[in-house]
Amino acid sequence: DPYQTDPKRDPALVIQAAKPFNAECPLSQLEKQEYLTPNPKFFVRNHLPVPTGDLVDPKKYALEIVPGEDEKPVRLTMADLQDEKRFKRRKVCAIVQCSGNRREDQNSVAQVEGLTWYTGAISCAEWEGVALRDVLEYVGVPSDLGMKSELEGEDEQLHLQMEGMDRPKVGEWRDTKGFYGASIPLAWAQDPRRDVILTFKMNGEPLPADHGAPLRCLVPGVAGARSVKWLSKLIVASEESQSHWQQNDYKAFNNSITWETADFTSLPAIQDMPVNSAISAPAAKSLVQLNAEGCVEMKGWAWSGGGRGIARVEVSADGHTWTEAELQRPEGQSLTRTWAWTLWKANIPVPPELQKPGKALTLMVKAVDANYNVQPESIESVWNIRGVLCNGWHKVHVTIQP
């Protein structure tokens, strides 16, 4: 059993698959509205067994960096990376969200393929490490190389490929290149505004095994899949990562495409994520109490990719009249460069005709990001075979306390 060496996990995590281990942040944690998710409650998305042994031993670990085609690889040890005279320490408060978060809502339209995530394939932490751009510059990659390559057009665009140490067995269906891999445009990897970091600390503690120890590349604002854990290699390349997860997964088709008609080469890999939000309290199917003003208290999170902050969060009990929620925005992050989530709460007035014990209520939320992108009303309109990027209005069905 290749999973027997996996780390011990907090029993409060909501397990969606045991081998490989996949579990969401529990609603009991989300409804507390703690800005930083404690490490043991942070959701886990693993495609393979957690690597063990010398490979991940910080004393023996080395990151291999290939600064360009036909260039000699450079190796940096943990001591090199943690040498503060060489690399300035950076801290970034950022969300990781799986592209499949809220997939369960798509299943309610028609069954999709993938883990049945509810609303908890998202968590937020403070990541500490060194800037990827500093490390790339140190190994000789000119700091404007990525940007210049983009200005020359699509064919010339350079990419930063990342490889993990978790490896599928040879011959398994995911054995495209023999490792978990992903890539981002090199221009983003080098852009100081994008805050991409090589991280070895999470919420002030050493990076836990499940989240990529000893070293992870944390890419804020994009699909979780691009934040490669157990990082072994970085490559500056003229093409994207050819891994299964960059090429043949994590793409969102139109809702009439089937597995038979899907052409994965026709769409870009998911990177910056769309605006999304969800209700953390009250829980679905729960009994709710009205307060003296005839309102129900609602709480939740909102987030958008690409650094776009949240402009507005609205809640409703009828889908026609909307009440604005009170926002707890990430401290110190501008609305044009926000990587963390916006937590919200609201007292939502219940229509008088529904203010009766035993009445069924549907509570809903939608968020608007700083670019005025808004969540679509229907789940069906964004439904896709892989169940990714589910960002229709989030709804919970509850009953007024009899």
Ligand code: MTE
């Ligand atoms: N990196 C490696 N090496 N192996 C993986 O399976 N899963 C990715 C990403 N990085 C993965 C990985 C996916 S799909 C997601 S959503 C995030 O890690 C989850 O990060 P977390 O487990 O720290 O929450």
Ligand code: MO
């Ligand atoms: Mo993911």
